[in-house]
Amino acid sequence: MIRSLITAALGLGLATSTAWAGACGAPETWHTLTPEDEAAFKAALSLGPNMPTVGAPFDVELKVCSSDTRPLDRLSVDATMPAHKHGMNYQPQLSKTGDGAYKATGFLFHMPGHWKITVSVYSDGAPSHLSMDINVP
Amino acid sequence: MRAAGRLLALFVLTLLATNAASAGEPVLTQSHFAKLLQHGPWPARWERDPSNRVSGEPDAIALGRDLFFSPKLSGNGKISCATCHHPGRGWTDRLPQGLGTTELDRNTQSLLNVRLNRWFGWDGQNDNLWAQSIRPLLDPKEMDAGAGHVVNVVRNDPQFSKAYRTVFGTAPDTANLELTLVNVGKAMAAFQETIVTGRTPFDAFRDAVADGDEKAAKDYPIAAKRGAALFFGRGNCTFCHTGPNFTNGEFQDAGVPYFLGPGRVDKGRYDGIGKLKASRLTLAGSYTDDPAKTGAWKVQGVRALHRNFGEFKVPSLRNLTQTAPYMHNGSLATLEDVVRHYSEIDVERLHADGTAVLAPLHLNEREIQDLVAFLQSLSTQ
Numbered sequence: 001m002i003r004s005l006i007t008a009a010l011g012l013g014l015a016t017s018t019a020w021a022g023a024c025g026a027p028e029t030w031h032t033l034t035p036e037d038e039a040a041f042k043a044a045l046s047l048g049p050n051m052p053t054v055g056a057p058f059d060v061e062l063k064v065c066s067s068d069t070r071p072l073d074r075l076s077v078d079a080t081m082p083a084h085k086h087g088m089n090y091q092p093q094l095s096k097t098g099d100g101a102y103k104a105t106g107f108l109f110h111m112p113g114h115w116k117i118t119v120s121v122y123s124d125g126a127p128s129h130l131s132m133d134i135n136v137p
Numbered sequence: 138m139r140a141a142g143r144l145l146a147l148f149v150l151t152l153l154a155t156n157a158a159s160a161g162e163p164v165l166t167q168s169h170f171a172k173l174l175q176h177g178p179w180p181a182r183w184e185r186d187p188s189n190r191v192s193g194e195p196d197a198i199a200l201g202r203d204l205f206f207s208p209k210l211s212g213n214g215k216i217s218c219a220t221c222h223h224p225g226r227g228w229t230d231r232l233p234q235g236l237g238t239t240e241l242d243r244n245t246q247s248l249l250n251v252r253l254n255r256w257f258g259w260d261g262q263n264d265n266l267w268a269q270s271i272r273p274l275l276d277p278k279e280m281d282a283g284a285g286h287v288v289n290v291v292r293n294d295p296q297f298s299k300a301y302r303t304v305f306g307t308a309p310d311t312a313n314l315e316l317t318l319v320n321v322g323k324a325m326a327a328f329q330e331t332i333v334t335g336r337t338p339f340d341a342f343r344d345a346v347a348d349g350d351e352k353a354a355k356d357y358p359i360a361a362k363r364g365a366a367l368f369f370g371r372g373n374c375t376f377c378h379t380g381p382n383f384t385n386g387e388f389q390d391a392g393v394p395y396f397l398g399p400g401r402v403d404k405g406r407y408d409g410i411g412k413l414k415a416s417r418l419t420l421a422g423s424y425t426d427d428p429a430k431t432g433a434w435k436v437q438g439v440r441a442l443h444r445n446f447g448e449f450k451v452p453s454l455r456n457l458t459q460t461a462p463y464m465h466n467g468s469l470a471t472l473e474d475v476v477r478h479y480s481e482i483d484v485e486r487l488h489a490d491g492t493a494v495l496a497p498l499h500l501n502e503r504e505i506q507d508l509v510a511f512l513q514s515l516s517t518q
Contacts, residue, residue, distance in 0.1 A: 053175070055385035057434065084494060089387055090438040106438035110387040111376050111494065137171065 024065035033130035041121045043130045062102040074122040164362045172369040177343040190426035200300040201328030212281035227459030233467030237279035244467035247460040252330040255386035259449045259465045260409025267322035268418035284314040338514040364511025383454035392482045395447045406448040458516040
């Protein structure tokens with residue numbers, strides 16, 4: 001109830017249907033990302049205490065785990081505006097902070113609207129993509 | 138938060154009724170108000186620049202002010218920073234294109250609220266104010282001074298030399314020209330950080346909305362309210378001109394030609410990123426005074442993209458009545474010209490693969506004047 005009031009008042013909106021469920025042992029306040037194909041990996045993401053606002057840099061914490069025993073070879077994270085067919089002006093810098101835990105710095109949404117954060121997990125040369133949608137007021 | 142939300146909703150309803158009664162039509166909706174509130178509060182909170190150890194220091198500000206207004210720093214001894222950034226002209230020169238040792242290709246940007254920038258210059262070739270302060274000193278088309286000339290002037294002028302020693306604890310070092318030049322830039326940056334604008338009619342209206350002060354909100358002119366409805370609504374101006382300083386701090390192709398003449402093109406941000414990547418004077422370099430290298434993520438993460446070609450920085454709109462003419466090449470003389478430009482913008486020449494950020498608005502004459510009235514309300518009176 002409180003969250004919906006805040007959303008209405010400030011015009012914020014998370015478009016993902018699976019927000020607030022913790023995957024990979026993440027706190028339940030983190031956002032579980034939606035797999036875009038075979039769910040070989042799971043991922044959860046934290047945007048920090050405040051929702052991103054236009055023109056303000058922010059960092060992302062990430063937890064990634066395999067649904068089976070597949071190894072995680074490589075990881076990338078990025079964001080795009082599907083309607084405008086462009087991404088961010090910056091490439092986030094990704095660093096590992098623990099077992100299956102990462103921090104991505106240098107996100108910046110330079111326009112309001114619908115943004116999609118995508119995590120790409122590479123295993124045996126094949127990518128798996130997981131994403132979440134954010135409506136930035 | 139719940140109480141604040143109810144208060145805002147009630148206030149919005151009251152204002153809607155007020156607007157409808159006073160002008161015979163609704164003006165601002167709840168959606169507009171939500172966006173409007175994001176454009177404050179103002180003034181912005183002071184924060185020292187961690188990359189500049191003399192940021193906010195009174196002695197550095199005083200030295201920076203003296204250096205800024207001194208023509209001695211230029212190669213010909215006739216041009217100071219204030220020649221183009223004149224305090225009586227909105228810290229710009231009111232010319233279409235700047236005039237250094239020769240006419241330049243771009244409009245001189247105002248220094249009002251310059252400390253709030255993420256990138257500096259129309260092409261964002263610097264990520265900090267002290268590096269940007271050095272750039273025109275060395276540009277042959279602007280002040281045309283070599284590093285040695287600047288350092289010798291500061292060393293040999295008794296007043297400059299004494300003040301430099303007071304601020305930096307050492308004499309100007311001719312054996313390390315670049316370090317001394319950076320210090321000169323840091324003193325001038327400290328001064329420019331003090332160039333800020335005050336509260337505007339828009340700020341009073343915005344705070345009245347935030348506070349639920351209906352009486353104060355009524356003081357905002359109805360034409361400006363109608364203009365605000367365009368700005369925050371159909372005009373989509375807040376796509377780029379967002380936040381308390383009315384800019385997202387990034388770059389956009391605004392449909393202004395970037396061809397300079399036969400065989401000459403101003404590549405804008407495309408060139409700016411190239412110069413940034415080649416610079417030693419970034420927040421990721423060795424001249425920052427911040428051990429944590431705050432802000433280094435910008436130069437480390439910025440992408441060089443094809444669409445950067447012809448993009449220029451989104452300027453702040455604060456006190457824009459003082460900074461005509463407009464756009465990166467100074468090609469639009471008045472605010473009305475700017476509104477008409479966006480109203481009939483040629484989307485064919487914009488780089489847009491998806492839904493265009495900019496689209497012709499086809500405003501009628503009253504809407505044009507309303508949007509101008511809103512823009513004028515962003516300036517101090």
